[in-house]
Amino acid sequence: MTVSITDVARAAGVSASTVSRALRGRPGVSEEVRAQITAVAAQLGYIASQSASSLASGRTFTIGVVVPYVGRWFFGTVLDAAEQVFSAAGYDVLLYNLGSPEARKRFFTKLPVRKRVDAVLSLLIPEAEEAAALRSLGVPLATTVGGPLPGFTVVGIDDRAGAESAVRHLVNLGHRRIGMISGTSGPLHWTTPIDRRQAYLDVLADAGIEHDPALEADGDYTVQGGERAMIELLAASRPPTAVFAQSDEMAMGALRALRRHRLKVPEDVSVVGFDDHELADVMGLTTIAQPVAGEGAEAARLLLRQLDEPDAEPSRHVQMPLRFVLRETTAPPNPRGPQ
């Protein structure tokens, strides 16, 4: 019932190989024959079987995308952009959502992508063995998170520079007691929280401000965590007049905690985030914007390029530009407030 390549060949009065060549735009077919075959194929509604094609050629025209949590804004946005690039180039996307430890383990032990994909885009930071497992696939690899990783093309941002401009903004406004809500370090290779924290320390030192450990709290990169962290900071003997949250989601949690404490933002406390979450604008959050969709699209493009030119050097590191976005959650410290 389903029309195969031989059906098309018969209807067009040619051989199957000619149909194959014609439809895939390969050379060695006269234009008239190609046109005729194309017409017949369209009329018959012929679509090549992916399985048969990739079994015969080894190519799958499919990209595997590995994500820790699709529902989260950051990952959803990266995935969205990457998928558009892939599908525009004729590639399908196999999605693996590895939120739970079981799913993650299952994926890396069974490696269901084996022989199923031409390349892999990982939005999660692989542990050492996981990275090795991916490399064993023998296909181009890329990621949009974490630092340089052998065998991977990585598209990222300058976490250090971004965090610096955020904290410097607070310093320039006149703040001296500047708190930080950070994310847990997570996997070993995840340099982001470390880099952002280092920038915070550097700017403070540079401004001659002594670092107070009581002004740092862990927000776990979640809204709830950010809220908890802010509450913690407010409980300090001398609470901060400004806070740098390492992500917008934690910053939003902080805003909520402040509102519950009847503290005004930015009059009583300033808050600056990082990422430029889609809702940061609605909440008036001052932040460091990173081109999330751009990162996904760029990683996808680099992967496709490697597929086209297998000779080019396999891995590289691209840094995307950051942008400081001034909104309504930052202001000079309140002179009547607590110092």
Next chain:
Amino acid sequence: MTVSITDVARAAGVSASTVSRALRGRPGVSEEVRAQITAVAAQLGYIASQSASSLASGRTFTIGVVVPYVGRWFFGTVLDAAEQVFSAAGYDVLLYNLGSPEARKRFFTKLPVRKRVDAVLSLLIPEAEEAAALRSLGVPLATTVGGPLPGFTVVGIDDRAGAESAVRHLVNLGHRRIGMISGTSGPLHWTTPIDRRQAYLDVLADAGIEHDPALEADGDYTVQGGERAMIELLAASRPPTAVFAQSDEMAMGALRALRRHRLKVPEDVSVVGFDDHELADVMGLTTIAQPVAGEGAEAARLLLRQLDEPDAEPSRHVQMPLRFVLRETTAPPNPRGPQ
């Protein structure tokens, strides 16, 4: 280099067919032989080629998921939950992100999922011809949006009841001038905005409140649209004292417009949304919670069941429960405010 079924067969001293049967748990293999083969396969790191397997059997163990926009919270959350169910059952997910008209057209004309998937979960409402194209695939179909659709299993909510409880809440608080920010109707089959609007009209009528067309504005289901719509409502000769937004995202846009207009929520204007977006809690938004992840998981489960029992009736309609969530954006009308 890559180990095939014959390699395993040779190493185990049996035939390829026996390996195939043993590894897939089919009957007709003695337990000792099966155990031995399993061990050898594991040791060799054998993974069956998906292409070869599905070419031979017709089964792909892959589900196609069609999404209008992965980056949006609602779809990302549904996808996340569905993927977990699928992958736990041993199915891979092929993702199609159909945000742009070109991508959508490309998908439905080329139907890349043909012969590639065992079932399709659509998170977008197909037009008539699109639905027909999907049905032509001859595989089980499901969706989590829109009303009943021939050939589809649909998992949804009672939009009418949800919207009613939202508007009734405002009426019970004493509001008489109640505005609504609605979404455009979109595809013909999309009954959601129509149902929610009808509920709004019904509750007003039931409360003896005359409907004022100037109190309705289109918010396009986006934050920006919600903001514009709220501004529009505020420009009315007699602006509303309360607003029902048909989605949380539009409600958030409305909150922003109100803040910019220096109007206090809920003192000056009450706002109630719909969905219970992950950030609704942070913003203190009163809303109607729908179990988004639950819908995705349930749809996935129903699809898998159809795969297991092809005899069961092909399509059905499931309604998931809604929940009214009272937060901080609604209160009785301000007696000193404009009536």
Next chain:
DNA sequence: CTGTTAGCGCATTCAA
């Protein structure tokens, strides 16, 4: 430029 010949790796008859 086109057709013929072989597989790609596996699942599924049919025999044994």
Next chain:
DNA sequence: TTGAATGCGCTAACAG
């Protein structure tokens, strides 16, 4: 319970 033969639908190498 097992093995040998056959074909899934297509691509690639080789002829012509």
